[in-house]
Amino acid sequence: MSEGAGGRALRLVIFDFDGTLSDSGDWFLSVADELARRFNFRRVCDAEVAMLRHKSSREVIAYLGIARWKLPLIARHTLKKLGIAPAEALAIGDETRDIDAAREVGMRTGAVLWGYASEAVLLAHQPDTLFRTPRDILGYVGANL
Incomplete structure (x- = not known):
């Protein structure tokens, strides 16, 4: 052992x-705008996706304004x-x-x-x-x- x-x-x-x-990344992006609208956080545009992949989850959550x-x-x-x-x-x-x-x-x-x-x-x-x-x-x- x-x-x-x-x-x-x-x-x-x-x-x-x-x-x-x-x-599931593509699926998430397909519903992200609706979720942002419903839960009042920042929307993600296509140009931001690559930049966000190089951020920690905490940084992404803060960037989008989502409660942890x-x-x-x-x-x-x-x-x-x-x-x-x-x-x-x-x-x-x-x-x-x-x-x-x-x-x-x-x-x-x-x-x-x-x-x-x-x-x-x-x-x-x-x-x-x-x-x-x-x-x-x-x-x-x-x-x-």
């Missing part, structure tokens, strides 16, 4: 859906319900907020490079590991069971 960060084997892997398991969500509550609830310590879990996502939320709970963090955020902004947030391909996830999890 291999042990990862914190000296504990993995017992749970949590995946962010949007951008990690599903390429409390994502760590979801992770804490899931871990408690399953009886798994945070050090035994890995949260995998494609945005800096995924890294921030996992860290706040005490979980290990993995970032995928095929989702929303750029490699540079993800590296700046220092996830425990980066995944360039889905096969990289299999290798990491297999080595940390």
